[in-house]
Amino acid sequence: MVTFDAAEAGTPAREWSVDPRLHSRPALRIAAFDELVVIAAHPDDETLGAGGLIAMCHDLEVPVRVLCVTDGAASHPTEPRLAEARAAELASAIHQLAPGxxxxxxxxxxxxxxxxxxxIRTELAGRLRDVSPRSAIAAPWRGDGHRDHRVVGEVAAELVGDRTLLEYPIWMWHWATPDHDDLPWERMRALDIDVKTKSRAIESFASQITGTQPILRPDFLEHFARGQEFFMTGDHTPDREYFDALYEKSEDPWRFRTRWYEERKRRITIAVLPEERFERGLEVGCSIGVLTELLAPRCESLLALDISARAAEQARELGLSGAEIRVQDVVKEFPGGEFDLIVLSEVGYYWNAEDLRATTKKMFESLTPEGVLIACHWRHPVDDYPLSGDQVHAAIAELEWTRLAHHLEEDFVLEVFSKDPRSLAQREGLA
Known part of the structure; x- marks a missing residue:
């Protein structure tokens, strides 16, 4: 558990501002939410961590609801009627951010x-019961270091269900540094905000920012004077039930069979294969088999895996010669044996950073000395995905192999990696 003292100076705001990672976070996309529900542990948490989000949703005519769990009276326990004062301050701040x-x-x-x-769980569950699946719930980040923030954040995560969970850090900026091991940079998303409106709302909390012992010191408040807010998203890796539900709603959720974008990308993938034939191939995430159908003729044997039984059944119906279609999660159970071709297409961003590193290492170890890995991923941010496509490829590139091909477009990146540094022309004695 992180410990810190709010009365002491923490990490300066300028130390965060010079770190390039803070300025390269993928943008948080505000979808057409039915409602924004902001849960705060104390009066002022919601304004510090999500005031800009609240104001933006109000401007977009998205209903905003704020649930404050505690009375905030422990900040200055000797002050009489502090709970009433903090409730009035909170009401004033919310009125400035999102009137009504x-x-x-x-x-x-x-x-x-x-x-x-x-x-607390019972109370919040009752208030969230009628909140639609197309709503967003913003709550304190569970790793924020304050016990109340952790508990409230954990309860919110337990109750979020199918809704979007946005976790906002507050005290992290104080006790952590950009290089702290507990920071989930890969989950952090940025939102451009109206910082002037937020700053005026923060001024409502006079009990916390004035006096001889302010809880919110001027140097601490500098962290919230940025033109951006940051939220942790995508905590849970999509599981088998997630994908089965997608295929239950549609046999082809991503329209692999009908979109020219998808067909063109498959043709490019096949075109970059550096060998005409492969002994044993592995396709991770074969889905309904549209790419499998093109890979199978290029391999003596092809093992195509997918986490969804519904998708794998559709792939089997193609009756592809030499291809074995199997329901298997490679993160939990990587197949044995060696492969001279591994295809990882539109899968890596579903994993968290730790699982990605572990699984790509297994891919590297299972490749023959001249084998190749083909990786292809969507580059635009998706809130439900723990990682972006660019993050996936950056992690793959960290291993000790050579990048033989690099195809980059606005929409996707496709790369070929191999332990063998020779180009195709060098392999065939032409160069």
């Missing part, structure tokens, strides 16, 4: 969320 929004104070004791966790 709903504010609900749950009134749990500040600093005791661990003791009241079950009651």
């Amino acid at each position: 929004s709903t504010l609900e104070m749950l009134g749990f004791p500040d600093g005791k969320t661990d003791q009241y966790r079950d009651d």
Whole structure:
């Protein structure tokens, strides 16, 4: 558990501002949410961490609802009627960010969320019961280091269901540094905001920013004077049920069979194969078999895997000679034996960074000395995916192989990697 002292100076805002990773986070795409529900552990959390998001949703005419779990009275325990003051400050801040929004104070004791966790869960579950699947829930980041933030964030994650979860950090900016091991850079998304409106709302919290011992020190507030807010997304790797549900709704969820974009990309993938024939191929994430159908004639044997039984059944119906279609999760169970061709197409961004590193290492180890890995991924950000396509390819490139081909477009990146550094012309004695 991270420990910190709010009364002491933390990591300066300028140390974060000079780190290029902060300025290269994928953009958080605000979809057509039915509603934005912001859950705060204390009055001011929602404004510090998600004030810009609240204001933006209000401008987009998306209904905003704020649920504050505790009364915030533990910040200055000797101050009389502090709970009432903080509730009034919160109401003022929300009025400036999103006039007419709903504010609900749950009134749990500040600093005791661990003791009241079950009651908090019951209260929040009741208030979220009618929130539609197309809504977003913003809550404190579970790794923020403050016990109340952790508990409230964990409860929100338990209740989010099919809705979008956006976790906002607050004290992370204070105790962490850009190189801290606990920072999930790969999950962090950036949102451009109206910082002037947010700053005016923050000024509402006089009990926290004034006096001889302010909780929100001026140097700490510098972290929230940026023109961006940051949210952690995509915590959970999509599982078998996620993909089966997609194929239950549609036999071809991504329109592989009908989109020219998809057909063209398949043709490019086949065109970059550096050998005419391969002994044993592995296709990770074969889906309904449209790429498998082109790979099978180029391999003596092809093992095509997919996590979804519904997708694999469609691929089997193609009756491809020399191709074995198997339901298997390579993250949990990587196939044995050696391969001289591995194809990883539109799969890697579904994994988290740790699983990606471990699985690509297994791919590297299973390749024959002259074998090749073909990787192809969509480059645009998708909120449900833990990683971007560019992050996937950057991780693959870290291993000790040679990039033989690199095809980059606005929409996708396709690369060929091999342990053998020789080009095709060199392999055939032409160069």
